[in-house]
Amino acid sequence: MSNKIKVEFCQSNMSRHASSRDAFAFVKEHAPADAVDVVEMKCGGICVACKMSPYALINKKYVTALDADEFFQRFKKELEKQTAADTTRKAI
Template sequence: MRPIVEFCASNMHNGSDVTMKRLEQDPSLDVIEYGCLGNCGQCYMEPYALVNGEIVAASDADELYELIMAKIKELETAFDFDL
């Protein structure tokens, strides 16, 4: 099972578009963009994404990328699967 990373189209103004494009280059991930993820308060304030349904938020696109990769590594360890 590949990790699923979901982005909100309305959050792209916060820099999550940069992170999404970077993650799309990794064939071991399923990267999906939705019109709305239903986290409007979060979406307005900072870049964020959902990693296997869990919110990962950061202060900028680079930090978001690093936190998403850390979450994927955590899931990899917890569920004992390889990417």
């Protein structure tokens, strides 16, 4: 079992919402590969929400917002929170 933080993106959502693509690019560029596993899934299975707003799953936590800037801020905040929690778990 991997101790990596799992960040999942829906391809359909990224094709609909630029902020979802921006979050994907951000995590691919800035997150350490040994700590974060980025998954690009074909479909997240939450089509109604997918059509309305950008989203991502970080360790199965659903992160979204109707506003693109707010989504990106929430996404970064949750990623930082999960990274800090992961670092604490590894130190114990």
